[in-house]
Amino acid sequence: MHGDNLIRTCSIWRALEVVGDTPTLLILEAGWLGARRFDVLRRRTGLLKALLSDRLKRLVESGMLEKRLYETSPPRHEYVLTRKGRDVYWTSLMLLRWxxxxxxxxxxxxxxxxxxxxGKTFEPTPACGACNETIDATVVDWKPGPGVGLMAPLYSRRRQQRDSSEDATSLFDEAARIMGDRWASLIMRSIFTGINRFDDIRRDTAIATNILSERLAWLTSIGAIRQVQYATSPPRYEYKLRRKGVDYYPALLMLMKWGDTYYCSPEGPPLLLTHKACGQPLDPQVICSECRKPIRPDEVEFEIVEGDERDAA
Structure with a gap:
């Protein structure tokens, strides 16, 4: 057992320190849709100027965006996704799918x-890189990896809700609210790895008791998890995934893959995954639902539609 001020070493946690913020996710989404310049990013995300400026600065500092001069008089800049920024694409596709x-x-x-x-319209699909079969949380085993250990969490202060205008739009609004709240994502990580009782989740995540209670209630209210009583005197509960929660797993899985790539400890990944069906180490991929080939950003065309049009299509 470890102290309350430490959490299990986690590539997901390190990744969430960079992208686990709703305004940041909205900016990355806008980047995938071709927005590069400040005014266009502001219209697409609906973020207030000061908040947008702050998040753009953080994304440049973290190596996700490159700030490029496109006009000299007066100086004007655009923000271009780097390789590191582009590599979050699979996570974004899984958020969109959810x-x-x-x-x-x-x-x-x-x-x-x-x-x-x-040439076909498709749904981005999570798959095993070894056998190409579709995966979800129920077909993946895990065990501690060489980089497992304890780490002191970094609690940078951010708003839970985004500051935006009334007409802001997002392709993955509710999904971004989960991933944009790092507490909620860490709770989901714990439950995915078999830690589902209140005190155990608190020890695993180092989340303050009141925040943990609130986030568990919120995840229950949106239908991602359910509360199950396992003791009566006094009443005690554990938290189980509902189908909606199980379906969120690929987004965290792709985030972990990205975190392992850019924020892994020198010893190696903290978690090793195995695909039960083929028995091979899991290298998660996002593939086309139609041709089953891995998805690359430059090989995808997108058409923005109103909700009713998309449903009709």
């Missing part, structure tokens, strides 16, 4: 994706 399956999209924009190599 949003399209589970969130209320009434009155919101949607997107139709076309995979250029096969």
């Amino acid at each position: 949003e399209q399956r589970w969130a209320d999209r009434a009155g919101k924009i949607g997107v139709i994706l076309t995979h250029k190599p096969c």
